[in-house]
Amino acid sequence: MFSMFLQLRIVLVVAYAPALLTRERLAPYTISLQNTGTIPANNIVVTDTIPVGTSFIQDSVTINNVPQPTANPSTGIPISTLAPSESATISFRVLVTSIPPSGEIQNQGNVSFQYQPDDTKPPVSVTTPTPTTITPVNVGTINPIKTADKSIVSVGDTITFTITFQNEGTIPVTDISVTDSLPAGTSFIPNSVTINNIPVPNANPSTGILVGTLNPLDSVTISFQVQVITLPPNRMITNIASITSTSQPDPTRPPVTTTITTPPITVEVNPNEPNTFIKTANVNSAHLGDFITYTLTFTNNGAISANNVLITDPLPPEVTFYPNSVTVNGVARPGTNPTIGILIDTVNPGESVVIRFIVQVTAEPRGGLIRNTARIRYTLRPDPTQPPISVDETSEPNIIPFIGPFVSPNLTCFFDGTRFIRRGWDRRY
Structure with missing residues (x-):
């Protein structure tokens, strides 16, 4: 009586640690077959469905170290015939692309063949499964997401940025640090950092927020606030955070440090009205000897x-x-002269300052127009860590037509601080 037995085994080999795999590493699989029977095994085909979390490396199949171009274990690798005591070794490679839900890569193949113990009868077909291999995948993985609580803001508004990530791997991730270089046009609000809703005093995203260690499936949420202080380029605030961490997939090798970035988050900034500086007069025309009251109004429409x-x-x-006709927001400024300069010091956001003073027309202007332009200079400091920005602007010209000649009565006139008084009548300007 003839007997047939095909002995096989599957061996997973990892170059540096046979007991584990890591993501983005190549994993070679080896299937060894031996005919331990007394008659040939024919039409041998080895089939191996590529396990979840891996992808087959094209042209990686070898039979007894001989390359087999285009062969693919998923569709079957033909071996042809093995004589008694003859063996064959099939190898191929896969790439670990993701972590299976179980954290392990399981693999099992099938070997089909035929043998004919009795020449007078049809061949016998056999399909034998290979032993199942289970290999843990050691990896620490975090995929951060960054969000903002507003999509459209104005200068002066506050934005809360939130960064959330989870350790989706199978081993701890340590030494986690989150860094966020603040975008142009914003300023960090001190002591606004929280980790899982717990305040972290003195933490600053620009220098790095220390998170520590995340075990598998642990998550963390980091929030902080910035203020929009100026209109950024293109009216868009674009922000990206980076997360640096360490993991040790292979205990026999040094830890691995990785840095990943969040997808960009974009917030649109509506342009505020610029600061305004306007000059007006209380008359539409003037004669020689007339008095004109000029009004200068500066409004701070910004956020600083x-x-x-x-x-x-x-x-x-x-x-x-x-002389002595200058008022600032209705308060007299004796001794102040607009040609020398009127110091206001500070105008806060949303505030206005109104300056008034009086001049007398003492000569006929060239071209028949009294043309006057005022000038304002001030500083802004949108970033307290940087030097202030100087602003130098002028008002739109105020133009008053001159009408002449005009002879005014020869009357005595004096200014009492709020009005001009002439003997014979009381006239206000």
Whole structure:
């Protein structure tokens, strides 16, 4: 009586540690067959469905170290015939692409063959499964997501950024640090950092927020706030955070440090109205000897204070400043002269300052127009860690038509601080 027995075994070989795998590493599989029977095994085909979490490396199949181009274990690798005591070794490689839910890669193949113990009868077909191999995948994986609590903001608004990630791997991730270089146009709000809703005083995303260790399936949520202080380029705030961490997939090798970044988060900034500086007059025309009250109005429409505000008005030659006529927000400023400069110091966001002073028309202007332009200079400091920014602007020209000749009565006139008084009548300007 003839007997047939095909002995086989499957061996998984990992170059550095046969007991485990890591993601993005090549895993060679080896299937060894031996005919331990007394008659040939024919039409041998080895089939191996590639396990979940891996992908087959094309042209990696060898039979007894001889390359088998285009062969693929998923569709079957033909061996042809093995004589008694003859053996064959089939190898191929896969790439570990993801972590299976179980954290392990399981693999099992099948070997089919035929043998014919009785020449007078049809061949016998046999399919034998290979032993199942179970290999743990050691990897620490975090995939961060960054969000903002607003999609559209204005200068002066506050944005809360949130970074969330979980250890989706099978081993701890240690020494986690989150760094976020703040985007242009924003300023970090001190002591606004929280980790899992717990405040972290003095933490700063620009220098790194220390998280520590995350075990498998643990997660962390980091939040912090910034203020929009200026209009950024293209009116868009674009922000990316980076996370640096360490893991040790192979205990026999040094730890591995990795840095990954979040997908960009974008917030649109609506442009505020710029700071305004306007000059007006209380008359539409003037004669020789008339008095004109000029009004200068500066409004801070921004989100930060305007400091060291200095307003000057180089008066045209046809008018003369009337001494002690300057008022600032209705308060007299004796001794102040607009041609020298009126110091306001600070104008906070949303505030306005109104300056008034009086001039007298003392000469006929060239071209028949009294043309006057005022100037304002101040500093802004959107970033406390950087030097202030200087601003130098002028108002739109104020133009008053001159009407002449005009002879005014020869009357005595004096200014009492709020009005001009002429003998014979009381006239206000």
